[in-house]
Amino acid sequence: xxxxxxxxxxxxxxxxxxxxxxxxxxxxxxxxxxxxxxxxxxxxxxxxxxxxxxxxxxxxxxxxxxxxxxxxxxxxxxxxxxxxxxxxxxxxxxxxxxxxxxxxxxxxxxxxxxxxxxxxxxxxxxxxxxxxxxxxxxxxxxxxxxxxxxxxxxxxxxxxxxxxxxx
Numbered sequence: 001x002x003x004x005x006x007x008x009x010x011x012x013x014x015x016x017x018x019x020x021x022x023x024x025x026x027x028x029x030x031x032x033x034x035x036x037x038x039x040x041x042x043x044x045x046x047x048x049x050x051x052x053x054x055x056x057x058x059x060x061x062x063x064x065x066x067x068x069x070x071x072x073x074x075x076x077x078x079x080x081x082x083x084x085x086x087x088x089x090x091x092x093x094x095x096x097x098x099x100x101x102x103x104x105x106x107x108x109x110x111x112x113x114x115x116x117x118x119x120x121x122x123x124x125x126x127x128x129x130x131x132x133x134x135x136x137x138x139x140x141x142x143x144x145x146x147x148x149x150x151x152x153x154x155x156x157x158x159x160x161x162x163x164x165x166x167x
Contacts, residue, residue, distance in 0.1 A: 011041055011042075011044065011045035011048065011063045012045070012048065012061065012062070012063050013025055013026050013035075013044075013045070013048040013052075013063075014041050014044040014045050014048060014063075016041070017037060021037045021038065021039060022037065022038050022039070022040060022041045022043070022044040023036075023037050023038075023044065024036060024037075024038065024044035024045070024047045024048045024051075025048075026048055026051045026052060026055065028055055031084060031085070032084075032085065033051065033084055034084075035047045035048060035051055043077070045063040045064065046063075046064070046073075046076050046077030047077045048062075048063060049062045049063055049064055049067060049073050049076075049077065050070075050073040050074055050076075050077040052073075053067070053069075053070040053073040053074075054070065
């Protein structure tokens with residue numbers, strides 16, 4: 001069987017991008033792993049070889065025959081950033097959520113512009129709520145201080161030889 005035809009870049013798993021960069025990817029079964037975009041075809045091919053070593057591929061499927069161990073492959077190429085289909089799906093979902101959030105902000109800004117009375121009511125509600133929370137915390141602090149003073153007085157009374165009025 002004739003050897004597999006290599007891409008226009010001259011390396012296995014490396015394609016030239018329209019912007020002049022080089023894109024590397026490797027397949028593992030049904031999974032296509034993106035290794036990223038590199039400035040030169042040589043860097044992309046080294047990244048491909050490092051990924052091939054990690055996946056346990058035979059040396060004949062690699063671009064360079066001067067590498068004999070995984071460590072050597074990692075030394076000549078930085079560890080590739082692997083983008084799987086799942087990573088792309090998660091990124092797409094995050095982008096959709098971002099678009100929804102941006103649209104929500106736009107709609108809320110329009111609502112605030114059209115209904116200033118709602119904005120005033122909401123601000124007064126939160127101001128009242130903050131004031132109520134502050135009063136509640138003050139009362140709780142005062143109650144804790146009173147209980148602590150009572151317990152301290154009780155301890156002083158018991159230490160002086162008296163009897164506890166709690167028992």
